[in-house]
Amino acid sequence: MSTEKSVSQETEEAGIGEGVPRDGPPAEGPDRKTQKTKPNIEKETGDTQPKDDSLSAFLLMMRLDSQTLSGLARERESFGLAWLGLRLLKRTLRKNPVTSPRSIDLSGARGLSPEKIFLFLDSLPASVEEMKLDSAAVKRRGLPLFVSFLERLSSAREGGQEAPCLKSFTFAEGSIGPEGAAKIFLLLLSSLETLCLKGNRLGPKGIRAVAEGVREEKAASLRVLDLERTGLEKEGLKSLCEVMNRKSLKVETLNLSGNAIGGKEEMEGLRSVLCKYSLPSIRELFLRECGLTDGGARCVLQAMEVDDLPELEVFDVGENRLTPFGLKHIGFALRLGGVPRLRDLNLSEACFSGDGVGEFLRALSHPNCPRDLVVRGVRLASEDLDEEEVHALGAGKCPSLRSLDLSLSADLSADDHVTAFLEQMANEEGGGKFEVLDLRLELSGENRNESLTSLGVVIGKGSFACLGKLDVWRSMNGYEDEDGNFIDDDDDDDMDMTEGRSAFFTSLSRAFLPRLSELHVYDLLLTDADMTLFAEAVRVGNLPGLRVLVLGGERVDGGVGRVGMEALMGAVVESRDGLPFLETIDFYGTRAGEGAGSLGTSLLSGKLARLSSICLMNSHLTDAALREIAHAVKEGGLVGITVLDLRGTEIEGQTWGEFMRAIAESEGGMSKLNLFPPRLRSEITFKVSQVNVNVDSLIRAIGESEGGLPSCVKNLVLSGGRFSEEALVSLATSGGGESGGKLSHLTSLDLSSCGIDDAGLRRLGEVFSAYECRSLLTIVLYKNEISLEGLQAFLGALTPQSLPALRFLHLDGQTGVGGEEEQEKFASSVRSLREAAHSAGKLLGWKGHFAG
Structure with a gap:
């Protein structure tokens, strides 16, 4: 008996037979003709073991894990196969070791009616605990079907029958509104441990439905409540907090991000439930992008100060633009030791300036500050730091700052923060304290050559493997003459940076920088020799994650030329992997355009697979170089380029014609090209x-x-x-x-x-x-x-x-x-x-x- 015949017989035995459409569930009612001719396998074989073994083999071959089953069920063409698999699975589950699915995700289903979706859901085995649905199942025609489905699940469990007991439910974004929430939550909440409503605009009515579920003791098992971007506002938060204030819930994760609830009055309501009675198990609190004011933050922080949140591990108030006043209170809460388990604090977009910075940094080194705390989103600049604080950062005395965005300058009228920080990083106790460091260094005055040399030393020692972004530029002191030309007062022999540039670029070829994604070098008067040293770093593969490369500057006219450009592009071609993640390359204000033809060769090699933006503005692009780029265009090398900035070049009309003809004759052309960035509106x-x-x-x-x-x-x-x-x-x-x-x-x-x-x-x-x-x-x-x-x-x-x-x-x-x-x-x-x-x-x- 062939496999095809065996599967067909087993399908008929399961009661499906010819009633299974190619793309859907069985037709209603039995097919009498099929019933009359249906073979009785049990009679022929005397037992069901061969049939069960065949079904098990078929299911194993289908590999019906959660991901596969969900993928099959979302597509109209494969829906019938997914439904059939479930029916066979339920038939063989008790006798054979077939792994049952634990989760089902039907969000994004295409071409399926609500009736088909719920016929599939009605066939789910009891092993399913997690589910995700979208508007096709829970809006309009699907809403009454979903309510009936939840009622059937509840009745089955109450009657002692096998049925899925949902512990986690996610509504895809935009899948449920206020009306649906009022009808669904009382039925759904009773068994849930996780409820995700992210991106669903529930409004006050929908939030009241959640609150009503809490009031009716339906949320006793709830561990995770995600209300991010649900339209929660003052009235809704008040109704929810009033109910939660009278209950003791097991909620461990509460996400209220993306809602306009950051005012003092709203946060006072939230503060009333942030206590050991209402939320004794709260571990994660998300208030990101809530318009949180300093007064609102103060209300929440009071719970941290008085030991009302002893289990709190994650506190996210990012993208709220907290002022230094708010930072002071965060530092105060950390010093009091009221959140001993806190391990993740997100402060992105907070204003780190003034007195608040120093107090906050001192709090991070206080003995009561949680030992395992990681603070994310901190941005610091020289004008808000004194020399002692810069030394502390470089020496790793704020271990909670694993991720830092730091801008330092070496202004002669103030402390040389660049040298101070780099000297500490060069010490063994300073290096390696950061996980990700975005560093911006402004070099000026007599120390800029020394500072650049120090940067090379730190990189060469391997202390900057944490670098994510590196910006280095030279502060310019001078004036414009009558013709509009910039006269650099510092541009003399005493200010020569040759040694510093050599140390910096040499270090890049000696140290592996796996996290470096952006490198910006401005106004350092780069030469072909510098570019050749940098090319070596590319050749040996020390910059594998580089996405953005800028080597130029507004006041540079000269320096890097054809030799340096060809060295860099040659290194890309000769290296094992090239620069596989590079998206943007910028040589503005140099003479790199003289060798820009080699860029076309690199693109054709496939070693710059993701490059999309090229800036050769004011780079002395030559007709010969543009012709080489045109050749690469014709061969399909620039098909992915979206930005090609060639402003400030003196190219003959005939050469432009050849370039445009290459675009026309290329099979792929440059269909994505927008010559200059849209944001410039050029x-x-x-x-x-x-x-x-x-x-x-x-x-x-x-x-x-x-x-x-x-x-x-x-x-x-x-x-x-x-x-x-x-x-x-x-x-x-x-x-x-x-x-x-x-x-x-x-x-x-x-x-x-x-x-x-x-x-x-x-x-x-x-x-x-x-x-x-x-x-x-x-x-x-x-x-x-x-x-x-x-x-x-x-x-x-x-x-x-x-x-x-x-x-x-x-x-x-x-x-x-x-x-x-x-x-x-x-x-x-x-x-x-x-x-x-x-x-x-x-x-x-x-x-x-x-x-x-």
Whole structure:
């Protein structure tokens, strides 16, 4: 007997037979024909053991663990198989060692009706204790079915029948509202240990339903209550706390994050239940992003001060922007020793400034401060620290600060905090105290070379394996001259940083920095030699997690060039793994653009698989380098690039044309490209920098490219350039249909002094007929060879849909129109042609033909 036949027979024996649709449960009622022809396996074999063994083998082959079963049940195509598996599982469970599922997650189910979902849930074995559902099961048509399901579970348990006893229930975000909460919670709460309502806007009515469940003694088993982002507010919190204040609950985790309850009055209500009577077992309290005020925080902290929360282990008040006053009270609570078990304190976005910083740091080193405490989200800066506190941080005397964001400066008018901190970190007792350290160092004055050298020493000793982000920059002292050039007062032989840079970059090749995700180095006057040293760190794989690399600076013009860039990109290619997580690379203000072609080679190697943002602004990018990048584009190496910042480069129009043609000819193109970061809202002007340069290749590339002119180019200035009628014909004939977007973002077009005659202008009209250019406001045609006949032909080529936003068409200074009288006659004739165009429904926004 084949396996297929055996499974079929066992399915019929289980009472399913032909009643099982391919994508759903069995049809109602028995199939009489199937009943008549159904083979009696028990008669044939004399016992059920072979059948049970086969079922067990089938179930083992299906591997129906919780994850697999949930995955099958969520998809319409595999739902029937999941349902069948449950039926077989229940049949064989008592006699065979098949692992039963403990949890079911049907959130995100596709193409399933509520009826099918609950037919599946009704088949669950008693082993299931955890469940997650979304709106398909608990809203609209699903709500009465869910209520009936919970009632059946309750009746089965009360009658001593086997049925799931749910201990954990999660409502997917947006799956339940106030009406559903009122009908569900009294039925659901009685057996639960965990209830997660995160992201469900319950409002006051829904919260009152939770409170009613507590009042009715339905929450006696509850250990975890997650009300994050449920719309909990003053009224709802009050109703919940009033009920909890009269009960002694076993809740260990209470999450109230993301609700507007941070005021003093709301927190006074919460304070009333943060005590040994109401919540004696509370271990985790989450009040993140609640708009917590200092007064509100003070209410909660009082419970910590008077030993009302002896079991508390996690206290999260992150993203509340607590002031130094609030920090003082947190420090005071820690010194009193009222929370001896506290191990996790999140203070992200708190304002660490003024007197509160010192008091808080001293509290962390107090004998009563919990020994295993880890404080997260602390951001400190030099202006809020004295030298003693900086020494304490570097020496590891605040062991609770396992994670720290630290900004230090070496200002001659104050203490040199950079050197002080690094000297302590270099000592054995100082190094290695942090788990993650984000460090920002501002180097200035006579000590900056020494400070940079010290940084290299600490890294080389392995004391900075904790570095997550490292920013190092040189403070600039100087002025701008009459031409706007920055004159650096410190830029002399006494301020040479060669030794410091060498020590720093050499250390990177000697120490493994597994956590370093961002490296920013500004204004250190980097050289090719420095870049070569850094390249070695990449070659040996010491920076495996690097995501952001910035090596430049606003006032640097020179230094790193082709040699350094090629060394770095060569190291990427030669290394075993490259920089697999690198997303952003920035060489602003250097000469790295001279060797930017090697970047294309690295991208083609696959060793920069996640790179998406490239900044070569003001980097002396050459035509040769851009051609190499264009080759990489054509080969598909830049398909994942979203930001390519090439501002401040002097590239010939022909080279730009080759670059855009490479985009058009590439199979993958650069479909994700947005040349400049959206947050800059850049309106880029593309300008031809030479007179009489031929821009035919650029025009053809725009037509051949799928995306046309990049959306960030708002102003196209081809003044003084030259183009042929053939190039315009090529552009016009590649337009129409959806391709009309190729010039859709252009707002200004300058074709002055381009030698355009009547024939060329007519071709230009054909381009605007093919591409509506709905954003184009201004066309500049100064100093060309256009007559009134040519303008009439141009207008005749347009359609009423062409150039709907155009306001100005500048036509002065045409060759052959000389003298004041002729110019006035020309202007009058242009006005007449404009009125005729308006009468034909064309260029209705066109106001004038002179500037202004």
